[in-house]
Amino acid sequence: MSAGLSAPTATTAAIAPTTVPAAAAEKPPVVAKPVTITVWFPPTGNYTEYLTSQTALFQQSQDKVKVIVEPSGATDKLQASIVAGTPPNLQQSNYIPMFLWHAQGALEPVDQYMDKRGKGDYHDWAREGSTIQGKFFEWPWMLNPTGAVVNRTLLAERGALAQMPAQGTTANWTFDQWRKLLQASATVTGDVTKDVYGTAFMGTTTWYWEMMYLWGNGAEIYNSDETKVIVNSPEGIAGLEMLLDVQTKDRVAAPGPEGLDATKTFELFYTKRAALVGGSNANIGEVDRRIKGGTIIAPFDAAFIPPPHAPGKRAAAFVAIQSFLVYKQSRDTDTTVGAMQFGAFLTDTPAQQAITGIGELPVRKSAGNIYAGDPNRTTGFAVIENGRSMGRFPENGEVRVLWQDAIRAVWTREKTPKDALNDLVRLSEPIMAKNIARGGTR
Template structure:
């Protein structure tokens, strides 16, 4: 009996030593594993600091609830002004977030640095194509033949009108200006000296020298008058073409010659005028909708911008989902990230309520989206939406343009001088980038 016990103990010791040396520790954990250890936690960075961030947080909570025990997304929000630099810092230190949001005009810059994961293979099973999204924004997520971005939304320049001012001027708020002639007629009817002191105190519109004037309004004008930012192969700055000069001259003329827009507007001064009922037509991004809706005294409606020139091109941006490249590839995490992107995309009617147009066709066709009268109205102009040219050096090309347009609208430079000065600086930066890449 004693010999048998000793033999059994020896056998147990041998088996234990054998298993301990040859079987992964996970084998033992399998039978008593806490479910929390199985959850894939994804870090998701963005710059949604306003109400849109609260909306995204609600959508993430719902995704986490539906995928409890499998995937959990943790969102980190920071100001857009610092977001991109923080992304660069995190990537260089080997601590990149799993996924993030990137503006469409910054995507080529980061894709060219090979810090984004190509998505073609990852989303292959989803069978997504331009048939599922607005084609222009779907195509904009491709750089050098590979997809790096999945579009969440489209945020174009829009026109906001004061309904009461329109009616008082004998204009139909349900039939806003669409052509150059209709716009000029409306802006003249809305511009008034209401107290008879010889000074205009009610304006038809405003073309501000600061945001969003250079960034959205003037760039829309450039495309409307037949101009462009770069040539097709991205080697030449073209916004100082005769068409571009004519576009900027249009804005300068409206402000300084026709005096149908206030001059010397400070940052957001035109927003204040619109809120005060002193501006008939306000041009700004679709993201202004909810802020205006919060002001119960403001009776307004939203529309696509009219044609000031040959067409009704409207400069737009887009938030795109990206998956950041990690030092060590983890397919499980990448697939979890795609699962999250798929959920948000297919449920982006909720995102639309925070002042965006969903990129996904089926969502825009839904009754839920159509019930959002402001967003649905602006979305009717999607066929005229244009995006900045997708070039890694775009920021260096556009910065001089924004600075010089500011001076031109302030009346400190002619359109030709401003655009030529901007193009000279931008061309040097573009040439340097193209030489080195």
């Protein structure tokens, strides 16, 4: 994993550079008196063991900041606490909610609490994705690039392995290779209890699983300042028409995509019923866990690869930034300094080097190659080089709902791809007007 990897430069709807990496204070502020901070962490899942161990290490490292961990509350609970002036000091979150809470003035910028390395130690995508109007409003923690996951064992059995791209930081393949792989790996007779599919599309879940193909065809969701939805471009329409062809003409995708969500789709993959699905390295870890637990019978060689693309275009996919948010306090502001100390500790180089048990990628260059010899995680950096967000403004979730309506209308043949995307753009105008009023995304 090279420290020199960079994010996109001027590609529409990619995160455009908004800051120049700069060093921060030689010695960031620290608390002068004992304080107690409240943090919200997920009570279950892949992060809990890590967060528990790092919290214990932080407590051992100093004697002035006491950490009380509470299970993360739902959005409405957090909203109520912000209105009441009693939010948690720190929360494990990600960069999508960051825009919502920043718009409400609820977050503290972290810039002055960085050490002398400043922002220059962060990979470009983490740095730019954590920036709003020139300031960091989160402690970036981990990167989770999405793309495609494949059952390499199944491909080998079907003679389709030659169509899979070589893994690594330069992994690369085309739509033609992708469609040949799907055709070679599928056996579709109409018996849904036995059929093996080349892939499966999702019509009821997060939209980046289909958008990665449209991005690879040269389409974008938004214009450069995110004041307009432009996914109905010729490239967007052609990309969605291609997906419809894979579903209806090639007949190599699982039936009923309008009713498939991530859980159902991943189960097709885990049960060896789909050769390739949209996913991330987290799916690789889940395959390993199921093999150890006996619910998947080996062999099952799962691999992560970037999404395919059209000739002359580049692979692009959504890259999530897991992070820690620090909330403004109306009462004891000294706790903010304590929360910043904890956030810095959780995302410092030693803590970054300890995330291997989670399987996501570090945000700091100084962490080095923590996955030496792991082709799946290394390939993740091929995606990060041309990553995409789903919108860096609070209402991006409303646009997602419009996308879900559009894609389901395409899968059910209620609308053509062109009509569905044109309707999406038209219906998005009142939503985007809110970001226009803010001056767009900067």
